[in-house]
Amino acid sequence: xxxxxxxxxxxxxxxxxxxxxxxxxxxxxxxxxxxxxxxxxxxxxxxxxxxxxxxxxxxxxxxxxxxxxxxxxxxxxxxxxxxxxxxxxxxxxxxxxxxxxxxxxxxxxxxxxxxxxxxxxxxxxxxxxxx
Numbered sequence: 184x185x186x187x188x189x190x191x192x193x194x195x196x197x198x199x200x201x202x203x204x205x206x207x208x209x210x211x212x213x214x215x216x217x218x219x220x221x222x223x224x225x226x227x228x229x230x231x232x233x234x235x236x237x238x239x240x241x242x243x244x245x246x247x248x249x250x251x252x253x254x255x256x257x258x259x260x261x262x263x264x265x266x267x268x269x270x271x272x273x274x275x276x277x278x279x280x281x282x283x284x285x286x287x288x289x290x291x292x293x294x295x296x297x298x299x300x301x302x303x304x305x306x307x308x309x310x311x312x313x314x
Contacts, residue, residue, distance in 0.1 A: 190265040192219055192227045197256065198313050200237060200249040207246025234264065253314060259306025 186194075195217045200208060214224040228247060232239040238250045249256075 186262075187266060188219075188223070189227060189230075189267075190262060192217060192223065193231060193261060193265045194258070194313070196224070196227055196231065197236060197249070197261065197310050200247060201253045201310055201314055204249060207240060207244075207248055209246050213247070230265065236261070253310035256310035257306060258308045258310065258312075259302050261310075262302060262305045 196213055199213055199216055210224050210228055211221055213228070214221040217224070228237070228239065231237045232247075235250055236256055238248050240246055240248070
C-alpha cells in the first residue's frame with residue numbers, strides 16, 4: 184500500500200510542528216522545509232486545522248502550532264482522516280466491476296484483512312514515536 188501525498192505531507196507537517204513548538208510556523212515555512220508547493224501545503228494545513236491536531240492563528244504575527252501533545256496524536260487516526268479512500272482493490276467500492284465476486288472470490292476478504300492490519304499498525308503509534 185502506498186500513502187497518498189496528502190497523508191505523507193500531513194505526517195511531515197505534524198512532525199515539523201512538533202519539533203518547533205517554541206515558535207509559530209507558517210505555511211510557506213512548512214512548504215519550504217518539506218520540499219513541497221505552498222498550494223499543496225495549504226490544502227494539508229486547511230484539513231489539519233479542522234481537527235484538534237493543529238491551531239491556526241490568523242493575523243499579523245499569526246501562524247501554526249501543534250494543539251495537542253505529540254503523545255496524544257495517534258497515527259492511525261491521522262491516517263484515517265487524511266486518506267480519501269483506502270481501496271486496495273477496485274471491488275472495495277465497485278463490487279459489480281469484478282465477475283469473480285459472485286463465484287466466491289476470496290481476494291476482497293484477504294485485502295480487507297491486510298488493510299485492517301496496516302491501519303492497526305499505524306494505530307499502535309503516536310506522533311511522539313516519530314520524534
